[in-house]
Amino acid sequence: MALDQTWYTEQWAGQGSAISLKIAKKVHDEQSQYQRIEIYETETFGTLMTLDGLVMVTDRDNFVYHEMMSHPALFTHPAPKRVLIIGGGDCGTLREVLKHSTVEQADQVELDERVTRVAEQFFPELCEKNADPRARLHFTDGIQWVADAKPDSYDVIIVDSTDPVGPAAGLFSETFYMNCFRALRPRGIVVGQSESPLFHPDLIVSMHRAMRAAGFADTATLQFHQVTYPSGWWSCTMACKAGSLATIREDAATGKDFPTRYYNAALHTAARALPEFLVQALR
Ligand code: SAM
Numbered sequence: 001m002a003l004d005q006t007w008y009t010e011q012w013a014g015q016g017s018a019i020s021l022k023i024a025k026k027v028h029d030e031q032s033q034y035q036r037i038e039i040y041e042t043e044t045f046g047t048l049m050t051l052d053g054l055v056m057v058t059d060r061d062n063f064v065y066h067e068m069m070s071h072p073a074l075f076t077h078p079a080p081k082r083v084l085i086i087g088g089g090d091c092g093t094l095r096e097v098l099k100h101s102t103v104e105q106a107d108q109v110e111l112d113e114r115v116t117r118v119a120e121q122f123f124p125e126l127c128e129k130n131a132d133p134r135a136r137l138h139f140t141d142g143i144q145w146v147a148d149a150k151p152d153s154y155d156v157i158i159v160d161s162t163d164p165v166g167p168a169a170g171l172f173s174e175t176f177y178m179n180c181f182r183a184l185r186p187r188g189i190v191v192g193q194s195e196s197p198l199f200h201p202d203l204i205v206s207m208h209r210a211m212r213a214a215g216f217a218d219t220a221t222l223q224f225h226q227v228t229y230p231s232g233w234w235s236c237t238m239a240c241k242a243g244s245l246a247t248i249r250e251d252a253a254t255g256k257d258f259p260t261r262y263y264n265a266a267l268h269t270a271a272r273a274l275p276e277f278l279v280q281a282l283r
Pocket residue numbers: 034051055056057065086087088089090109110111112115140141142143160161162163167168169171193
């Protein structure tokens with residue numbers, strides 16, 4: 001049954017399933033040097049950004065992803081001061097990172113400047129920290145940035161990238177994690193979006209393997225609900241250079257001095273509890 005044109009539909013490659021969002025109108029459409037960038041006004045999810053036809057951000061549910069890509073890692077690290085965000089062009093992750101008063105500098109390295117310029121126009125609330133003096137926006141390849149980074153440059157590296165295909169594929173490799181290991185300070189943490197536990201458990205397993213092969217002492221996957229991403233079930237996977245990811249700054253997380261809508265200390269701990277099929281796969 002062909003849906004009429006008032007629906008945006010993302011078919012999930014190879015999964016025989018899809019998501020559709022009722023559209024009021026398309027308000028932007030351009031081909032950047034790297035990807036097709038489209039913006040829609042939807043009937044119930046607010047503004048929608050797609051890159052090459054895939055959902056990146058909606059007003060209604062982006063808070064889950066941006067909070068879970070930033071606060072677990074930042075409340076696990078003992079004292080995060082210098083943060084690197086790779087990708088993150090919609091700037092929602094940058095906004096969450098800069099809610100932490102301990103953070104002194106946040107480098108955001110997004111390949112495609114057009115993503116940020118379009119986000120500034122259509123998602124101004126996600127970009128509200130872009131002028132923060134601690135924010136440094138760079139538009140270049142994050143893989144090369146980390147390869148070139150001096151040792152002991154960052155406390156936390158957040159990989160807020162598109163799926164592991166095309167320019168983002170290298171952001172999930174052992175070589176990349178080895179470069180992250182060198183660029184991170186002694187208690188450093190790297191965290192990457194790690195796709196759907198239901199659709200992509202193999203990717204999650206391969207990320208753990210690559211992170212450990214790169215020398216990281218501990219790895220962990222956190223699961224969370226992400227309605228508009230493939231399967232509606234998403235994850236991030238993190239690794240630390242030393243110590244354990246199980247010990248978080250509980251008091252700081254519980255007594256955080258900024259608002260969130262999804263993240264809290266209890267959910268942080270709970271998100272580490274994984275479904276049995278994934279526990280078995282990670283053994
Ligand atoms: N939340 C989205 C997700 O999970 O798919 C990601 C959001 S953000 C818009 C993804 C960004 O990664 C895109 O803007 C894309 O340009 C950027 N990106 C892809 N490969 C990159 C690379 N090698 N270096 C820097 N940015 C990259």
